[in-house]
């Protein structure tokens with residue numbers, strides 16, 4: 001720490017002594033995101049209050065080639081903000097204001113550390129909202145959503161974060177401040193904000209975002225439906241889309257999850273069902289009535305056990321609370337959960353779920369399944385005990401095998417949680433050496449010294465277990481990969 005003293009003094013001069021953390025206990029709180037298999041503490045935590053402070057901190061780090069990893073709320077599920085090379089964890093949660101809501105242009109200017117939900121809350125008086133709704137939306141920040149190109153249950157109809165961002169104010173690796181995109185629709189430039197969204201903190205630090213708002217739908221209808229097999233539920237999902245209806249959301253959970261949620265909330269869920277489907281329709285009243293009929297007939301054609309439309313907003317909120325607390329409820333089964341994020345073609349749902357079950361049996365693991373079924377985005381959740389090293393090894397192995405299965409089925413590695421450190425070594429499953437080299441060149445163009453969030457996303461194929469200097473449990477366990 002002595003060697004970092006001059007740097008710390010300069011950081012204190014920029015953000016104030018209260019916002020530079022170096023105490024072991026304090027920095028220990030920032031040693032991982034919500035993917036807690038991989039832990040590596042930063043050397044220093046810095047909490048800036050403005051874009052100018054971010055720029056000054058980055059300039060300092062750049063001059064000394066100190067790694068700097070941006071961080072929002074730390075709810076990421078791929079180790080994205082974990083400081084695998086040490087250095088500075090730059091936490092943006094003090095920059096949490098919704099600066100301006102423009103109901104005429106349907107835009108909001110927000111600081112990157114604002115929580116997702118605070119944007120919709122600020123826009124509510126104009127009957128507008130910010131559509132991307134990750135289940136972590138109460139905590140996760142707009143900056144984190146942008147970096148991961150976050151989705152959520154309503155991505156099926158409304159798209160990912162990238163579809164709802166008009167422009168960005170970004171601090172680049174040399175500390176310069178640039179604006180990407182903007183309020184006016186344009187096609188006279190390379191879409192740099194589109195390029196930046198999903199780059200997981202490796203190209204720059206988003207400080208402000210101009211986000212798009214959309215009107216609340218005239219009518220919303222939410223349905224709960226139970227099935228005897230996951231296959232029937234999966235087929236019903238495919239049939240609804242094939243029949244020409246794009247619901248706002250189609251979410252599925254398996255029996256293990258139904259029971260965990262019922263244990264937690266006691267809301268009268270059918271514990272015997274193999275799968276629970278939540279379907280939400282929204283739009284003009286007349287269209288919804290027609291769509292209800294189509295959805296019901298698709299469910300009935302696939303042997304639905306029972307279905308129930310929520311009678312009011314309160315019941316709808318209860319249903320969504322059940323879905324959004326599913327991962328938390330699974331904590332009743334085992335203290336730790338490792339949530340994966342594979343994507344598959346919707347039509348392969350039953351086949352892949354059967355494959356995951358086989359992996360669970362062979363490796364003697366408990367795996368719960370929560371899916372954004374409408375867009376084929378799977379979240380198998382492996383339940384484990386961290387102190388049981390052999391179980392952790394099997395969890396990591398299962399994670400690798402499930403991702404391989406998704407790719408084999410024509411899918412990919414991540415629908416919304418990003419690559420981070422978690423899936424970096426699996427990147428060659430979907431990208432060839434040329435693809436990866438091109439990504440590396442783009443990264444180099446933005447960050448020639450590689451100080452921004454190093455050891456993430458793009459694997460260095462020359463070294464096995466490349467994730468940087470800090471020893472990660474992942475590498476200890478998977479040594480010899």
Ligand SMILES: Cc1cc2nc3c(=O)[nH]c(=O)nc-3n(C[C@H](O)[C@H](O)[C@H](O)COP(=O)(O)OP(=O)(O)OC[C@H]3O[C@@H](n4cnc5c(N)ncnc54)[C@H](O)[C@@H]3O)c2cc1C
Pocket residue numbers: 033034069070071072073074075076077079080081092112113133134135136139140141142143144145146147148149150151152153200201202204205206207327328416417453
């Ligand atoms: C219970 C639970 C449910 C979840 N549900 C969903 C879901 O439905 N959909 C979904 O997409 N995700 C979900 N997630 C994952 C996570 O919430 C999202 O990835 C979220 O976008 C992360 O936001 P954050 O502020 O916590 O970012 P962090 O975890 O702090 O960081 C995530 C990444 O963003 C980078 N970053 C953060 N801020 C900035 C910035 N200002 N500029 C540049 N880079 C930055 C970090 O370096 C890191 O790479 C869930 C997580 C949990 C724990």
